[in-house]
Amino acid sequence: MENLISEIKRIANQNPQGFTISLPNLEHVKSGWIVALKETQNSFGDEGLKKVIETSLNTSQKLGGWKEGKDFYWDTVITFDTKEDAIRAGIENGQIAIYHIETASLIYL
Amino acid sequence: MTHIKNIKLIEELISPSDLQKMDAGAAMHLHHSRIEFKVLDADQDAITVRVTQGKSPAENYLSAKELAARAKDLFGYFIPGVDIRARAIPYAPPSVEVVSPEWIQNQMREKGIDNKTIVEMTGVDKANISNWVSGKRPMSQPVKAMFYFMLK
Secondary structure (H helix, E strand, O other), rough: OHHHHHHHHHHHHHHOOOOEEOOOOOOOOOOOOOEEEEHOEEEEEHHHHHHHHHOOOOOOOEEEEEOOOOEEEEEEEEEOOHHHHHHHHHHOOOOOOEEEEEEEEEEEE | OOOOOOOHHHHHHHHHHHHHHHHHHHHHHHHHEEEEEEEEEEOOOOEEEEEOOOOOOOOOOOOHHHHHHHHHHHHHHHHOOOOOEEEEOOOOHHHHHHHHHHHHHHHHHHHOHHHHHHHHHHHOOOHHHHHHHHOOOOOHHHHHHHHHHHHO
């Protein structure tokens, strides 16, 4: 776990504007509709990262992060192949919008 | 913290809650695609926006036309009826991005340079040079730049 935390922090420091990776291989996610999981919203700092890693490993195996002010924020990310599934999940998770990685397009919900 | 630069220029054209939602959308474009928006000019009839894309970890690069469409979608969604004029600047990879082990090997062959010559020219130890040239060790950006300017 400590090694995983350290590697994710390294990726975060290289990508403060944001990133989404798969766990445990730490590869950047390059396809699908992105939806953030409601239960990991407002997770930040080291404690937040631990919680989000655990949630991600137990669910979608995907994790996102970005820097806001001095802190890194983290969330568990779910990807969907279809817009319809993503819209449904986005609404269930209280999201403002969903995002399609390949086409860099967003849909407000 | 806002993600749209010069967002104050459009504050009078949109409600605070919609402004917040628009900025959240811009944040998603930044997080997932390194797309950034800057309001250059705004009045009741038209908004001029510069939209640029940087190097994206997801490698989801858009053309100028597609970037302009994203700007029009984002601003037009919340401020309908206003002419959205987008100045799009797509991502242009730095020249050194051509550097790969295959590129280095080809350039060395063309120029008749071997590993020993590179070691002598750079003072970098032979093991490192050999590993980079063969692809056994990934190259950092400064290492790519070294090979690029030596072999281009």
